Amino acid sequence: MNKTVNQKAWFFVTPVLILVAFNAIIPLMTVVNYSVQETFGDNTFFWAGVLWFQEVLNSSRFHEAMGRQLLFTFSILAIEIPLGVIIALAMPRKGPWVSVCLVLMAMPLLIPWNVVGAMWNIFALPDIGLLGRTLNELGFDYNFTRQIGDAWFTLLLMDVWHWTSLVVLLAYAGLVSIPDAYYQAAKIDGASNWSIFRFIQLPKMKRVLTIAILLRFMDSFNIYTEPFVLTGGGPGNSTTLLSIDLVKIALGQFDLGPAAAMSLVYFLIILLLSWVFYTLMMRDEEQ
């Protein structure tokens, strides 16, 4: 087989390369650059080796932020994935209500993130917010700006409200792609509703759920705007997730070296965990 050399391809590939270089590769390399250097101002830099990485990996501040991040991510996954599947199962498959449900579901996804944060901030205010005031009227001592538990409760509730729809829509797409014959065969085989879910619906939803889990994992691990607007990381540091902490170090304290090192560690953790998720879920796909 002779391969023809076609130089024209460069015309098509180059623009993309330039774009990717400017929005991903060059910024990332800048971060790598900062992560191995120390500066005392004046735009002069000194080689620092792995010093910043050692510092980040040994700092209890990083460990705590990481702990909060993992708690947050796994909590919302544990709530949003099953809840999304349950809602998708309950949605109608035919008729005029389909579009009504879909639009309702898509609505939270259309709202800008900082607006979501601001909305929930006002909604949850203990003195004037609908949620906060109602809870207090009902006799709960609720104040998300002062009590750690309440802050976490509000944070999780907000994320569930904002993002469960994404899981619902993906799961629903998986469900409607199942041909009727499967349900008919299951009926004839005398399968219970649980068996239908376990052996037909769940396996057919597996691919879209994998995507849903990966997306929700990565997004929630990167989440910044909503908790920042809602709680600002407080009370104290109790809702300071990784990204919030990173911004504090980078822009608040202007410690570029440690911030860059932390960014890279952060990035590698997301990459690693995404790969682990994907491999686990796709493990028995190939045989």
Next chain:
Amino acid sequence: MAKITLSDLRHSYMPNPSNDEDWALKYLDLSWDDGGAYALLGPSGCGKTTLLNIISGLLVPSHGRILFDENDVTALAPDERRIAQVFQFPVVYDTMTVFDNLAFPLRNRGMAEPEVKARVNEIAEMTDLTPMLKQRASGLTADGKQKISLGRGLVRTDVNAILFDEPLTVIDPHLKWQLRSKLKELHQRVANTMIYVTHDQTEALTFADKVVVMNVGEVVQVGTPVELFEKPQHTFVGHFIGSPGMNVLACDINNGKAFLAGTEMKTSNKADSKSGKTEIGIRPEFISFADEGLPVEVTRVSDAGRFSVVDVMHKDLAIKLLVNEGENIPSEGAKIAMKPEQSRIYADGWLIEEASA
């Protein structure tokens, strides 16, 4: 095992059917004997799948009753009717092994595990699935999956009938023949009632003892393959079955005699002149070139292996006939003869019975 009776059955997918076209099934009154192999044959959209779903209980008919033996099952759910169905596209439970797939209907019915095992092994042996029992069902080829579907029907001991909804659609041509003979063989072994829906006449005629031919929501004829071929009750059957189909030629009736474009034709039945739109039906197999007969012009000869299909014109009538390999096809002044005992008069599409003439 049971005799299946469909009594006065009608079905429409619309809530308030007003005219004839709203009915997916116009009227059906049929009974199927226990242990028979039946085929439901008809073009796409003729209501065969609707009928099948009514029998299996996936659809409740708008009108009429279904009896298994003497029991009215019209309102029963599919699993209560003890029916098995094989669908057009293979349905397997992807995450289960072949063994678990076959065991699924039994386990759902609470059968004890040792019995399940014995039964599954027996059926796997019958359907040639034994070597794959431990494999995941999703890894099998289309014909393997269709065997699993079939196996899930066969494995149950309580099945009244096994229904097939165009089960060979997605199977490779060279495996179709194999799977069809397997079905036939299984039918002889298990002696279950089998109802096979298809639009493919070869499948229907080779599989079934009795074929029900349907068209636009109605049964046009029920008969053995030979009856359908030799004595179609309706021009539709004549045309639909056979390759090429029956010649249907418009004719005039005068004094009980049939005239084709002015020439009198002898036929096996008679018609009176009031009969409405009249046609003569004769299969290409029963027409031959002769010294005496209708003068025709040969317009096309298509070679079909052991015989040729010859298109001829008599005035403005297009007629097809079959000529065996090696026989002479006259080029000029050709004449054709039609076997009178195989020529029949149809009025408004339906065969006129000899007795009534």
